[in-house]
Amino acid sequence: MSALSDSRFRRLLVGQSLSSFGDSALYLSLGIWAKDLTGENSAAGAVFLCLSLPVLLxxxxxxxxxxxxxxxxLIAVNTVAGLGVLALFGVRSEADLWIIYTVAFGYGLSFILLRPAQIGLIKEILPxxxxxxxxxxxxxxGEGTRLLSPLAGAALYTAVGGHMLAALDALTFAVAVVVLAGLRVRESAPTPPQTREPFLREITAGAAQIARTPLVAFTTVAVAxxxxxxxxxDTVDFAVIEFGLRQPPSFFGVLMSIxxxxxxxxxxxVAAMIRRYGEARTVGAGLLLGAAGTALLAVPSLPVVIAGFALIGCGVPWLVVGYTTAWQRSxxxxxxxxxxxxxxxxxxxxQTLSIALGAALIAAVDYRILLAVCCGVLMLSGTVLLRRSPQLTTV
Structure with a gap:
């Protein structure tokens, strides 16, 4: 049986795809918006910092x-997020930059709830x-929507500004709510209150589970x-566009589509890679592709940079799906x-700490040095993962 043969998963996939289209069209354009308002690459990088900060919670x-x-x-979070994004209608000038950052932070809060809830719901549906x-x-x-949505988002942003993008994203959140409302799933009951453990132990139960699962623990260290x-x-990309390619900030949407x-x-x-080589080695291969792509970004040539973004894009699903499947199955x-x-x-x-570091260093350090550091770490981590693949125990 394949995942796509389940009608419930297909409906969930359609709703997720539409929501992802609106999300990526908007939040990738938030960096462009911040750059346009201030003229600073660090302002664009700060958008992605705000998106990532909620992971600390x-x-x-x-x-x-x-x-x-x-x-x-999932229904409740999608509803609140869809209403919250409409706050971007208040952005008019650089003085309103805080609204962009607030919405980005709210996006991050919604993601840390939506992602684990969706993963749990999928495991309820599928073997x-x-x-x-x-x-x-x-x-x-998701990558398919990113192929079109950055171009659509950048084009719409350039033509009519970010406010229409906010309206589009709010609509896709509404579609996700409708899809989820019609989904019929018999969910496992949450843990009864009387059987729960002390709060600190419950909060750290996820980390403890990762630590005692060899493949997941090993892969987590390399991925981290x-x-x-x-x-x-997230910040260096804008420097590559400005100094390497001599293009306007909106060209970011083109490269994201690549x-x-x-x-x-x-x-x-990626599914075939996991079946043949296992989760850890698939992640390692993805990291090596990312290292190769990152090295190409240092070359001030449009065809070479395009090839670099394509390699990075190819490696991301191997990294993310391989890692996610490892801990989800176990x-x-x-x-x-x-x-x-x-x-x-x-x-x-x-990643959040490195975004902050990148935003602080980009004005003082040549972007090619930062690319070299990134390339070296990705290459080392990928190589280590390819040399060892612990056994995965499926639950």
């Missing part, structure tokens, strides 16, 4: 997800052997090291939200 979000049924929680295919389908469709430098790219095209290739092949449903939150904290947490 991920353990608490995972605790909430494991204490509630997933479908009603363990179909999870890699399900994750691959979600990632492939890589994400500790990947965040540099990365999305590479992501489709990665998404279509985790009991009762603590899946906390494991998802812990995995996000161990990856997006270091």
């Amino acid at each position: 991920a353990p608490f979000a995972g605790h909430i997800v494991d204490r509630l049924r997933r479908r009603p929680l 363990g052997e179909d999870l890699a295919g399900a994750n691959a389908a979600i990632r492939t469709i 090291a890589s994400f500790a430098v990947i965040g540099l790219l 990365q999305g095209a590479g992501g489709i290739c990665g998404g279509l092949t 985790t009991p449903q009762q603590i899946l939200g906390r494991v998802a939150a812990a995995a996000d904290l161990f990856t997006v947490g270091p």
Whole structure:
């Protein structure tokens, strides 16, 4: 049985795809908006910092997800996020930059709840052997929307500004709510209050589960090291566009679409990679592709930079799907939200710090030096993962 043969997963995938289209069209354009308002690359990088900061609250979000049924929680969060994004209608000048940052932060809060809740809901719908295919389908469709949405978002932003993008994203949140409301899933009951453990132990249960699962623990260390430098790219990308390619900030949307095209290739092949080589080696291969792509960004040539973004895009699904499948398959449903939150904290947490570092360094350090650091760490982490693949125990 494949994931796509389940009608409930297909409906969830359609709703997720439409929502992802609106999300990526808007939040990738928020950086362009901030750059246009201020003229500073660091202002664009700060948008992605705001998007990532809420991951520090991920353990608490995972605790909430494991204490509630997933479908009603997804409906509530999508509703609140759709209303919150409309605050962007108040942005008129540089003085309103704080609204962009606030909405970006709100996006980040919604993501740390939506992601573990959706992962848990998918595991309720599908058997363990179909999870890699399900994750691959979600990632492939997501990359497909990124192929079109950055171009559409940048074009719409250039033509009429960010306010129409906000309206579009609010509409896609509404579509997601409608899809979820019509989904029929018999969910496992949350853990009864009388059987719960002390609060600190419950909050850290996700990290403890990762630590005692060899493949997940080993892969987490390598992925966390890589994400500790990947965040540099969120700011450096704008320097590559400005100094390397001599293009306006809106060209970021074009390059994100190129990365999305590479992501489709990665998404279509990742399930086969996992079946043949296992989760850890698939992640390692993805990191090596990212290292090669990052090295190409240092070359001031449009065709070479395009190839670099395509390679990075191809490597991302191998990294994300391989890692997600490893901990999703090996985790009991009762603590899946906390494991998802812990995995996000161990990856997006270091990424957040590197985004802040990139925004601080970009004005003083040549962007090519930052690219070299990122490339070196990705290459080292990928090589280490390819040399060892612990056994995965499926739950």
